[in-house]
Amino acid sequence: MKPKVAFFDFAGCEGDQLQVANLEENLLDLLGQVEVVSFREVMKEHSDNYDIAFVEGSCTRLQDEDRLKQIRKNAKLVVAIGSCAAIGGINSLKNYKDLDQVKKTVYGEHAALFDSYSARPIDAIIPVDAYVYGCPIDREDFLQVVKSLLLGKKPETPTYPVCVECKKNENVCAFERGQFCVGPVTRAGCNSCCVNEGTICWGCRGLIDNPNENSQKEVLIKNGLTVDDAIGKFRLYFGWQEAKR
Amino acid sequence: MKQSNVEVNVHHITRVEGHGNIYVNIENGKVEKCEWNIPEAPRFFEAMVVGRSWSELHHITSRICGICSIGHSLASLKATESALGIPISEQDLKLRKLALHAENLQSHILHLGFLVLPDLLGVGSVIPLATTNLNEVKMVLQLHRTANEMSNLICGRTTHPQRLIPGGFSKIPSMKELTLLRKKLQDSIPNLQAVAELFSSLAGKLPNFKRETEYIALSDPSEYAFYDGKLASSDTGSAPVKEYLSFTNEYIVPHSTAKWAKHVRESYMVGALARLNINYKRLSPMAQKTAEKFNLLPMNYNPFMNNIAQLVEVVHSVEDSIRLINELEAAGLQTQPDYNKPDIKVKAGTGVGAVEVPRGILFHDYTYNEKGICTKANCIIPTNQNHGNIQQDMNALVPQIAEKTQKEIELALEMLVRAYDPCISCSTHVTKIK
Ligand code: SF4
Ligand code: SF4
Ligand code: SF4
Numbered sequence: 120m121k122p123k124v125a126f127f128d129f130a131g132c133e134g135d136q137l138q139v140a141n142l143e144e145n146l147l148d149l150l151g152q153v154e155v156v157s158f159r160e161v162m163k164e165h166s167d168n169y170d171i172a173f174v175e176g177s178c179t180r181l182q183d184e185d186r187l188k189q190i191r192k193n194a195k196l197v198v199a200i201g202s203c204a205a206i207g208g209i210n211s212l213k214n215y216k217d218l219d220q221v222k223k224t225v226y227g228e229h230a231a232l233f234d235s236y237s238a239r240p241i242d243a244i245i246p247v248d249a250y251v252y253g254c255p256i257d258r259e260d261f262l263q264v265v266k267s268l269l270l271g272k273k274p275e276t277p278t279y280p281v282c283v284e285c286k287k288n289e290n291v292c293a294f295e296r297g298q299f300c301v302g303p304v305t306r307a308g309c310n311s312c313c314v315n316e317g318t319i320c321w322g323c324r325g326l327i328d329n330p331n332e333n334s335q336k337e338v339l340i341k342n343g344l345t346v347d348d349a350i351g352k353f354r355l356y357f358g359w360q361e362a363k364r
Numbered sequence: 365m366k367q368s369n370v371e372v373n374v375h376h377i378t379r380v381e382g383h384g385n386i387y388v389n390i391e392n393g394k395v396e397k398c399e400w401n402i403p404e405a406p407r408f409f410e411a412m413v414v415g416r417s418w419s420e421l422h423h424i425t426s427r428i429c430g431i432c433s434i435g436h437s438l439a440s441l442k443a444t445e446s447a448l449g450i451p452i453s454e455q456d457l458k459l460r461k462l463a464l465h466a467e468n469l470q471s472h473i474l475h476l477g478f479l480v481l482p483d484l485l486g487v488g489s490v491i492p493l494a495t496t497n498l499n500e501v502k503m504v505l506q507l508h509r510t511a512n513e514m515s516n517l518i519c520g521r522t523t524h525p526q527r528l529i530p531g532g533f534s535k536i537p538s539m540k541e542l543t544l545l546r547k548k549l550q551d552s553i554p555n556l557q558a559v560a561e562l563f564s565s566l567a568g569k570l571p572n573f574k575r576e577t578e579y580i581a582l583s584d585p586s587e588y589a590f591y592d593g594k595l596a597s598s599d600t601g602s603a604p605v606k607e608y609l610s611f612t613n614e615y616i617v618p619h620s621t622a623k624w625a626k627h628v629r630e631s632y633m634v635g636a637l638a639r640l641n642i643n644y645k646r647l648s649p650m651a652q653k654t655a656e657k658f659n660l661l662p663m664n665y666n667p668f669m670n671n672i673a674q675l676v677e678v679v680h681s682v683e684d685s686i687r688l689i690n691e692l693e694a695a696g697l698q699t700q701p702d703y704n705k706p707d708i709k710v711k712a713g714t715g716v717g718a719v720e721v722p723r724g725i726l727f728h729d730y731t732y733n734e735k736g737i738c739t740k741a742n743c744i745i746p747t748n749q750n751h752g753n754i755q756q757d758m759n760a761l762v763p764q765i766a767e768k769t770q771k772e773i774e775l776a777l778e779m780l781v782r783a784y785d786p787c788i789s790c791s792t793h794v795t796k797i798k
Contacts, residue, residue, distance in 0.1 A: 130407050133381055134430025134523045140474065141522055143509045147494060155491060161478050162489030163378045179407070209427045212412040255430060255523045296703050316520035316527050317534030317703045321423055355424065 122269065125157035125169040127190055129183055130210055130238065131176030134255040135201035136160050139173075142258055149262070152269060171196045171268060177203040177210040177238040184244050191245040196268060199240065199247050200261065202254040202356055206325035209254060210238035211358025239359050249274050254323035254356065257309055277307040280327050281320045282335035285311035293319045294342045303335035304349045322356045326364075370766070372774045379479040379489070381431055381787045382747075386777050388758075390766050398762050400755045400781070401617075410741045418444050418710065418736040419530060425728065425743065426524050429787055431474070433524045434467035434515065435721030436728075438591070439743075442717025443728040444530050448736065450708055455698055456532040457591070458688050463518045463528065464590045464719065465681040465688075469511035470522070471722035472636070472674040472681075475785045476563070477504030480671050483779050484566040500562055503555045507678075510552050514685070517541055531706030539697040546689045549682050553650075556679060560654055563675055567658055570668040570783075571776055575760045577665065577753055578629050579638035580611060582720050588639070588646040588680060590720045596642050598663065599628050605718045608727050612744050617751075624752045625744070631752030634724025635784065636673035637664065648687075651680035667757050670783045674722075710736035723747055723787050747786045754784055 126136055140161065142149060156166040172194035178187060191197055202208035214237040241247060251264050267274040277283075281302035285292070288311055293300035302311065302320035306327045313320055327333045330346050339349055350357060350364075372388040382402075389397040409428050413421055422440040426433045438460060445452065452460075478490045481504075487493060494501050512522045517537045519525030527533045537545075583602060584593035594602040595611060603611070614623040626632065640647070640655065641662040647655065655661065655676045660669055712734040718727050724746030731740040757780055765773055 132427050132430040132433070134427070134433065137430045137474075137523055140478065141508075141512055143505050143512070147505075150491065150494065158489075159376060159378045160381060161379060162491060163482070164488045165378075209412075209424065210407055212416075212424070213408050216411065216415075254427065291703060293703075296705070298705070312521070313526050318526055318529065321420075355420070 121152060121154045122171060123156045123166070123169040124153045124171045124173065125155070125166075125190075125194070126160070126173045127157075127175070127186075128159070129174065129176030129187075129204070129241070130179040131201060131203040131208075133160060133175065135175045135204075135251075135253075138255050138258050138261060142262070145258070145262060149265065153265075167193050169194055171198060173198050173200050174204050174241050175200050177207055178241055178244050179210060179238045180236060187241055187244045196248045197241075197245065198249045198251065198264065198268070199242065200251045201256050202252060202323050202325060203238075204241050205247075205250045205252050206356065207238050207240045207359030208323075208325075208356055211360075212355065214238060214358040214362065215354060237359075237362075243359070250276065252276065252306060252324040253309055257312075260308060278328055278333060279307050280333065280335045281305045281307045281309070281311050281314075281324070282338055283307055284309070285314050285320070288315055290314045292338065294338065299353060301349060301353050303338045303344075304330045304346060322353065324356075326350065326357055326360045370770045370773060372770060372777060374774060374778060377778055377781055379482070380782055380785070381429075384781065384786065386758075386774075386781065388762055388773065388777065390762070390773075393766055395759075395762050395766060398755075398758050400751065400758055402751065410743060413730075413738050413741045416738050418448060418708075418732055418738070421730065421738060421741075422528065422530070428743065428745070430523050431471050431787060432467065432721045432723065432726070434463050434519055434528070435719055435726055436743075437519075437525050437528045438464060439717040439719045439721075439726045439728040440730075441528060441530055442719065443715045443730045444717075444732075446715030446717060447713035447730055447732050448530070448708065448711060448715070449713065450531045450706070452532050453698075455692065455695070456536075458692055459518060459533060459536060460528070461591045462685055462688050463515070463525070464721075465685045466511055466514040466518055468590065468681045468722050469678060470508065470515060471785075472678045473504060473508045473511055475722075476671060476674055476678075477501075477508065477559075479782055479785070481566075483775070483782065484563075484569045500559075503559055506555055507552055507559065510548050513548065514545055517545055529705070531708055532704065533700070534704050535702070536697075536700060539693060542689050542692060542697070546686055549686050549689075552682060556682060560657070560675060560679070563672065564657055567672065570666075570671065571761075571779065572666065573668060573757075573761055573764070573780075574665045575667070575757055577756065578627055578632035579641045579663075580627065580632050580634050580749070581639040581642045581725055582718060583642050584646075588643050588648070588684070592719075595718070595725075597627060597632070598638075598641060605727075606716050608716060608718065608729075608744070612727070612749060614744065614748065623748050624755075625749040626752055631756045632749065633667065633753045633784075634746050634749045635670055636677050636722070637667065637670040638724060639720060640664070640673040640676060647676065648680045648683035650683050651676050654679045667753070667780060668783045670785070674785070710734070721746060723785050724749060745787070747784070750784050750786065754781060754786070
């Protein structure tokens, strides 16, 4: 019997689910191997009977926690897709700010109507079995993770930083071009795609495990930076992870 | 069959982007309640960007919406460039117009093929169509893939573009790549015509409903406006973009995390139908023919025809992209340095950027201090501008169909919401209120 899969979204931009829709012909192949039972963005039908739950978006309010716990109860495997779900992502930019002030900036005197707390990855609420990093996720990466899960294996994620891939791609380092880059402390797996496209690594895949050990020291030292400098100077995606360190 | 009590309660309507609920209650044939509400979790972008540098804002605000990420990046860049006085070249302007066409194609094709077609064929999703209508599904997938390849080529990625930066592009495609893209676009025309035929055979299923309203879109005398233009209203004529606040007048509705907007009437509409109603004359020749085929001529007051207006725009975007590539070729594509980063002098300033994204007009408005740090931001998203119009349409539609079965009413209302192609996760990144 084909495993049943379901997709869910919390606070995010749906860019990761879009990557699934963007699989094009690979999507037809995938549909041959799994049965999609819930995917609100593309289908009307819904069922609570599923084996694998793919969850996009961060948890940003108390009322989301119950829904997450229910998903955990229903599913055998829970997979966080995209940085918002996996690490808190761009939403955790607001974690550096005073929350009441944030709400007031946006909703003025009506701020009290809208409940919200600091943005967090879904594993702050429920156990998660696998992660697909990125903002947005990479389609190939997603397929690899799904394949491993279908084979009953634990998907592998790189524990080295983006610099490793970037050097392999023979890019001119951002620091040599007079720019700042968080590639030295960011988890690889995207093939340093942003640098390949002419910019910098913004850190979307989140901090590598143990940045003190695994970061690209060579690049940091050469530029007179410490690990903490590299993390603290450019906080786009690290809000939740930094608070946990 | 006369029915007096009907309740419609659609919690988290499917096949739309983001979360929205429809609640209708008809008692003794009288509409007691008819409500469109938005429970989506708010994400507070306007507050998040305060304190960030001019060089990052387009990257951050792109994340407001996956589907309109190119449009958000461009509106953001235009606002930053206007605030800091950064010029862009003629060539980059053309490439940016191509980027917007790519997104318009991606989004409209996804909406029409994956989200609307199932309603017209009476199924719950595109998945069963992969068995029953494989040919049609493959045509849609081919068109969608071409649109994705186009985004990849111009922007570096299909979603959350990497190459779009203040002052231009970090990297641009080669003429050879653009020529290949042109060939693909030309080759997709027969498929496009077949898809148009398919919709034309099903168009009878779109409810024949009419409600006069105001339409607002960018308008420009030289082209069908997407990237630039003046702010135009079907009721009051045009005004400079920087006066946008006098058009949008946002307000808060209880139990909706999104803000709503109104201009001179109770509500107004933005999006493909608004653009077509205002700028019909400037559609490409093939697009005008497609519109005529569906008898979609200005002024058309049927919101369900927004679907067909999107189809017409797909044709326009393909044809106009071919024209833009021809122009780039004729002018001779200038190369630029690898890892291009225009030299930018930072200064204090305020700037508004408006572009037409698939769902309508989008505004970003930033204030920077002398260090180029953002001190204030406001983003007004198309779907917010449409929420009020969706509600007004529901108010007008429900009494007309109150005698139908619960199922028929529910489907009609879902189809109405889907016709607007709402982007709800986008619409809850509301703005600053005075
Ligand atoms: S991780 Fe990025 S692409 Fe995914 S939902 Fe969050 S903002 Fe969107
Ligand atoms: S610092 Fe950035 S640009 Fe330099 S090697 Fe590392 S990832 Fe590449
Ligand atoms: S290069 Fe950095 S920002 Fe870009 S995708 Fe990879 S991890 Fe994310």
